[in-house]
Amino acid sequence: MLDHVYFKIGVNTLPAQGELSVLFSGQAKPLPSHQIGPAVHDYYLVHTVMSGYGTFEIEGKRYDCKQGDTFIIFPEVLFTYAADRTSPWSYRWVAFKGPLAQPLLGRIGITPSEPVVCVRNLRTVTRLYRDLERAFQGSDYPELSDLEASGLLRLLLKEFGSDNTEKLAFDTLETVPDIERQIQQAIRLLSLQYAQPVSIEDLSRTLGYHRMHLSRMFKQATGLSPMKFLLKIRMERAVDLLTGSSHLSIDHIASSIGYADPSYFSKQFRKCFGVSPTEYRLNQQMLCPAHNHS
Incomplete structure (x- = not known):
């Protein structure tokens, strides 16, 4: 040049x-x-x-x-x-x-x-x-x-x-109260780590709050306790896997969402949806028969 x-x-x-x-x-x-x-x-x-x-x-x-x-x-x-x-x-x-x-x-x-x-x-x-x-x-x-x-x-x-x-055109951490930031962190942790064994004690220890205080603030923010929120995330993921095209076994779905015992997973699923995971999958296949051949 x-x-x-x-x-x-x-x-x-x-x-x-x-x-x-x-x-x-x-x-x-x-x-x-x-x-x-x-x-x-x-x-x-x-x-x-x-x-x-x-x-x-x-x-x-x-x-x-x-x-x-x-x-x-x-x-x-x-x-x-x-x-x-x-x-x-x-x-x-x-x-x-x-x-x-x-x-x-x-x-x-x-x-x-x-x-x-x-x-x-x-x-x-x-x-x-x-x-x-x-x-x-x-x-x-x-x-x-x-x-x-x-x-x-x-x-x-x-x-x-x-x-x-x-x-900066987004909320910085300094503008969010500490407990709100920790609740957001708890929500992210549960939403991402649902496949791992999670307890309220582990969550409280990670975030530095007493379990009762964290549970109360979490429920105030989400309408659910931490463990019920975790159950909701797991069941939503189970539905995704049951209705998707992966054709995973019930055992594999259970382990994919954090349940080492498939029977316990099936019990929890039935409580939420009124049918077993296998029945739910069959019902979905009957409703969408073309999906079964995709």
């Missing part, structure tokens, strides 16, 4: 058509007063200033940028950026697209009206950019490079979010 002191780029030769896809990453030091735009891109493009100075303009607003400042170009939004005439910036960048890009940036407070973040941990961000650039250089396995780049981009966005906490 004749208008740069140096210019390096790594291109993703096999970008996935997923929710967040890295296109390319690189670094450059343009000559004094070098300018890009006014123009538009059809992808997101992030620049982090490594040294020097420059300006960034978007939606009629101008931002004076220095080391650590990160500015984001949005698809189809008119922009201009230019290096300072006496102390031109150097920067690293990454381009990406995908349906998750806009909502994810919005959640960390980055929008066309708030397009600049000041990075505090420049060393970490520089390392992530460096790894992104290297991921696309000389790899024999472009599929693996794409996976690596997606992970690095998410880590990079996490750093931007950490430096932009006053603009």
